[in-house]
Amino acid sequence: MTMHQFNWTTLEDTISHAQALASRMQGGEVITLEGDLGAGKTTWTKYFAAGLGVEGNVNSPTFTIVKEYEGRLPFYHMDVYRLTDSEEDLGWDDYFDGHAVSVVEWAQYIDYALPDDRIEMTIRLSDKGDRICTMTATSKRYQQVLEEMAHDLARD
Template sequence: MSIYEWKSFSSDETKAFAEKLGERLQPGDLLTLEGDLGAGKTTFTKGLGKGLGVKRTINSPTFTIMKEYQGRFPFYHMDVYRLEDSDEDLGFEEYFEGSGVTVVEWAQFIKEFLPAERLDITINYKDDSTRLLTLQARSEHFEEICKEIIV
């Protein structure tokens, strides 16, 4: 379980980094995204979607909990912030073990449902334009991807 860090100096750099990551993902991959409001989680997800071949505009599913997009395979974008005080099983396993890639914003609110093998990403502010992305690879698969994209 290694931790990798990467600094982004603009939203365009964040998108390009996430696109490189998205190009390497496979069906069944799960990524979690944490960070303060406005840190760049949706910006990151837009780049990820581009790397997965999604053509539609990606925006935050804050009020719908999940949005589904089609690229090389299904891409599920979840924002589970509104589930903070819920212990209801909403069938997340179907997505986590399915034929697509899933990214979950605010995943700490459903941690009991998360599979062990995943890539945890935290985006932190450094200043107005700089972000520090911390990636925790929780499988050999994600270790290899992190080694490829973090130069």
């Protein structure tokens, strides 16, 4: 597994990162998002969705669990914070085995249902208030995506 770390000091850094990753999506990708409340998971997801061509407001699906959007690719935004391990199967395979791109906030709550092939993201706040994003590629496919993205962002 390959890991990359990005520091976001401004909202523009967050937007650039989200859109750089979105531009590399081809369909079928799963991105997990971890981080404390207020770390910026939903903000990052909003700009990621915009990078996929999703128009309109993208907000956290805390109470609906999954929101579906149309853009250049179908996009599923999931917030599974309110689920427990005792939840019944909600048909996760239908979301993860297709042409859509899925972002899963609080993914640790459904780790048993996630595909092994994914990008794992953690966002945390630094002592200075910056955001530190750590991304891990679980496969060669995603390793290449992250390396290309890191290279392009370093040039900006």
